[in-house]
Amino acid sequence: MNSTLPAIEVVSLGVSYGEERVLDSINLTLATGSITTFSGPSGSGKSTLLRTLCRMNDRMPGFSLSGSIKVFGQDIYGDDTDLCDLRRRVGLLFQKPCVFPKSIYQNVIFGLIYHRPKERALFPELAEQALLQAGLWEEVKDRLDAPAVALSQGQQQRLALARTLALEPDVLLLDEPTASLDPESANVIEEWALSLKSCCTLVWVTHDPAQAERIGDYQVMLSAGSLA
Amino acid sequence: MRFLFDPEVNWKHPFVLLTGLTAVIASGSVVLLFLFLIVQSLPIFSAMGLEFFSGSDWIPGESYSVWPLVYGSITVTGLALVWVLPLALGSALYTSEYLPPRWRSVVKATMELLAGVPGILFGLLGVSFLAVWVQDVFGLIDGNTLLTASFLLAGMVLPTIMTLAEDALRAVPFEYREIARALGLTSSEITFGVVLPQALPGVVGAVLLGLGRAMGETVAVMLVIGGLDRLPNPWFDVTQPGQSIPSKLGREAAEALGSGLHWNALIASGLVLFLMVMVISLVGTRLLNKGNKMSREDCCGVGGGNEPSVKILVGKN
Ligand SMILES: Nc1ncnc2c1ncn2[C@@H]1O[C@H](COP(=O)(O)OP(=O)(O)OP(=O)(O)O)[C@@H](O)[C@H]1O
Ligand SMILES: [Mg+2]
Numbered sequence: 001m002n003s004t005l006p007a008i009e010v011v012s013l014g015v016s017y018g019e020e021r022v023l024d025s026i027n028l029t030l031a032t033g034s035i036t037t038f039s040g041p042s043g044s045g046k047s048t049l050l051r052t053l054c055r056m057n058d059r060m061p062g063f064s065l066s067g068s069i070k071v072f073g074q075d076i077y078g079d080d081t082d083l084c085d086l087r088r089r090v091g092l093l094f095q096k097p098c099v100f101p102k103s104i105y106q107n108v109i110f111g112l113i114y115h116r117p118k119e120r121a122l123f124p125e126l127a128e129q130a131l132l133q134a135g136l137w138e139e140v141k142d143r144l145d146a147p148a149v150a151l152s153q154g155q156q157q158r159l160a161l162a163r164t165l166a167l168e169p170d171v172l173l174l175d176e177p178t179a180s181l182d183p184e185s186a187n188v189i190e191e192w193a194l195s196l197k198s199c200c201t202l203v204w205v206t207h208d209p210a211q212a213e214r215i216g217d218y219q220v221m222l223s224a225g226s227l228a
Numbered sequence: 229m230r231f232l233f234d235p236e237v238n239w240k241h242p243f244v245l246l247t248g249l250t251a252v253i254a255s256g257s258v259v260l261l262f263l264f265l266i267v268q269s270l271p272i273f274s275a276m277g278l279e280f281f282s283g284s285d286w287i288p289g290e291s292y293s294v295w296p297l298v299y300g301s302i303t304v305t306g307l308a309l310v311w312v313l314p315l316a317l318g319s320a321l322y323t324s325e326y327l328p329p330r331w332r333s334v335v336k337a338t339m340e341l342l343a344g345v346p347g348i349l350f351g352l353l354g355v356s357f358l359a360v361w362v363q364d365v366f367g368l369i370d371g372n373t374l375l376t377a378s379f380l381l382a383g384m385v386l387p388t389i390m391t392l393a394e395d396a397l398r399a400v401p402f403e404y405r406e407i408a409r410a411l412g413l414t415s416s417e418i419t420f421g422v423v424l425p426q427a428l429p430g431v432v433g434a435v436l437l438g439l440g441r442a443m444g445e446t447v448a449v450m451l452v453i454g455g456l457d458r459l460p461n462p463w464f465d466v467t468q469p470g471q472s473i474p475s476k477l478g479r480e481a482a483e484a485l486g487s488g489l490h491w492n493a494l495i496a497s498g499l500v501l502f503l504m505v506m507v508i509s510l511v512g513t514r515l516l517n518k519g520n521k522m523s524r525e526d527c528c529g530v531g532g533g534n535e536p537s538v539k540i541l542v543g544k545n
Binding site: 087 | 404406408409412422426
């Protein structure tokens with residue numbers, strides 16, 4: 001990884017769903033190892049922008065895009081992009097927590113099974129690391145085989161975070177990761193985010209100005225699909 | 229009695245009485261049917277004993293054995309299942325996972341329409357083309373065989389199984405696919421690693437419901453199965469004519485009415501069919517409901533109004 005390259009470079013990005021213009025002339029540069037917060041009113045396009053950064057909108061009906069997005073210098077909407085590799089490197093945590101109806105452990109290693117199938121022996125260790133980083137380890141270490149759906153919403157959100165972290169992404173896109181958490185768990189995640197800056201570039205969507213102030217190196221305001 | 233009589237309901241209200249009465253009639257008729265079958269088949273059981281199930285001949289006036297008919301029913305439906313499974317599951321997977329939404333609704337509408345085509349129409353097609361084709365391809369004297377019936381049944385239940393299996397696949401929450409995609413899985417990894425395992429109970433249920441329908445199909449099978457009440461010789465040679473229970477009943481019920489043991493033997497065969505289809509359909513419906521319900525509940529916060537309803541297409545014939 002070349003650290004002089006910005007992690008993500010967005011140039012005059014426009015996104016439409018059919019006739020509806022959802023994002024317009026967005027220019028953004030996210031420095032490697034920084035935390036950028038996105039804020040803005042509901043419906044201003046924060047989630048859409050995040051999803052566009054890892055090409056999760058491609059299959060949405062009516063989706064069209066103009067401008068360019070580069071991840072570590074590579075145009076991700078170019079023809080030779082390996083989508084699976086891109087989505088591993090640019091992890092996305094959805095706004096709505098959702099876990100698979102499997103055990104806690106199976107949820108954490110879910111992506112690993114496909115990305116590192118030959119290193120199964122390492123999975124328990126990687127799972128522990130990921131759960132520790134997501135601040136969930138202490139709560140679940142004795143019941144890794146319990147069904148994940150039995151966890152509370154906040155725990156499920158942290159489990160989803162661990163599932164994404166286990167893939168060791170270079171960029172992490174977090175869509176309101178602390179919205180359903182109590183202040184204490186939110187704190188754990190904030191601290192984790194700050195500690196992670198050395199190896200990971202973060203984008204964090206939040207409605208809370210104080211939180212944006214606390215953790216953001218850069219704060220981006222969106223309103224009606226444009227940067228404000 | 230509280231579980232039967234809700235204290236909040238006014239039992240004297242005419243509407244309550246009326247609907248209660250219809251409910252009793254509806255459920256009572258099933259019980260009556262079952263009783264009718266049992267009572268009317270008792271004579272054959274006392275005359276033949278277990279021989280009714282294990283013998284190998286059905287000669288009116290002499291001996292009655294349901295075994296060749298059961299063999300025929302199971303063989304024909306089993307083979308039909310073998311032919312239809314790859315087609316139905318393949319097309320259900322493709323339609324649910326890869327087909328653009330516009331085309332999906334076209335395919336679904338067509339399949340649901342096809343699922344409602346009366347059996348006799350399939351039977352006519354079978355007689356005019358399928359039997360002739362089987363006769364030519366296998367060099368037979370007569371194209372009406374167990375194999376022919378299995379091909380016909382496969383065609384008949386394909387739309388039912390396909391559309392129910394597709395519903396089960398669609399019932400897997402969209403969110404699961406999204407998460408898996410965001411974790412960098414390919415489309416086929418998502419289909420086979422996430423969607424299919426999750427939808428499996430529902431898919432199996434769909435197959436069983438189709439199977440129940442196939443097992444009860446009368447007219448179409450009657451027209452192409454050959455109508456021979458004997459095990460083929462050797463037993464696995466399905467290019468010989470055979471007989472299934474519903475086909476037997478359809479052929480002989482009218483003439484056997486009131487003829488003593490022959491009639492009782494037919495009714496007893498009907499009882500056997502009833503039990504076989506009932507077990508298959510019950511298990512199928514349960515799995516289908518469980519599958520769809522599981523998919524709905526397990527994904528947190530999901531539960532939109534767009535789950536496909538469980539349609540029960542068996543028992544039309
Ligand atoms: N798949 C889609 N098809 C059509 N329009 C969409 C689609 N997804 C989002 N939109 C529209 O794009 C706009 C931005 O939505 P988005 O979800 O990005 O907002 P948001 O800023 O994340 O809001 P919130 O804070 O409520 O999460 C909305 O007007 C929404 O209606
Ligand atoms: Mg959003």
